[in-house]
Amino acid sequence: MTGDPHISLLASITWLSDLDPPPEPAVADWLLERGSMTRRFERHCQRVSIRRGREGYFPAQALGEDEVALLPPCERYWLREIILCGDDRPWLAGRTLMPENAMDGAEWALTTLGDMPLGRWLFRDRAPERDFIQLGRTAGLWARRSCLRPNGKPLLLTELFLPDAPLYC
Structure with missing residues (x-):
């Protein structure tokens, strides 16, 4: 699934330093969500599932600077x-990055999530610290990225809200 067109859109996001114009309040409510996006999506469908793309260790040079x-x-x-996906419709393209040297203890579980959405693991006990939420745009779609800190360790999460996502309803 490496060639999934939704996943390839992640590389084309323009990250915004100021919002002119800002998102509508209903859209901003989704983009600034501090809890689990998986749980929020579950309130809008019968079943949340994932389709996996690339997964594994990659050298820093192979990733975006x-x-x-x-x-x-x-x-x-x-x-x-x-x-x-919500009820088998693609709602969000996601990309998770974590430094290999931070993946000891509970973080090792990231390598074995399989078909489990990241949000179910990240928010299993309590919400991790979140350093920031940065908003972006590509192809008329909204995106966000955050540095979360499960157990105090950095994890960069990029989320692109696809056209069928409830964010746009």
Whole structure:
């Protein structure tokens, strides 16, 4: 699934430093969600599932410079790309990056999530710290990225809301 057109859109996001014009309040409510997006999606469908794309360790040089700059330096990063679906319709393209040297203890579970949405693991006990939410746009779609800190360790999460997502309803 590496060639999924939704996942390839993640590379074309323009990250916004100021919002002119800002998103409508209903859209901003979705984009600034601090809890689990998986749980929020579950309120709008019968079943949330994922389709997996690329997953594994990648050298820093193979990743976007702007992404790597938001995380502590490391030679390799865990990368996971997915499409999150609501009732089998693609709602969100997601990309997770975590430095390999931060993946000890509970974080090792990221490598074994399989078909489990990341939100179910991240928000299993309590919400992790979130350093920021940065908004972006591509192809008329909204995106956001955040640095979350499960157990105090950095994880960069990029989310692109696809055309069928409830965000646009």
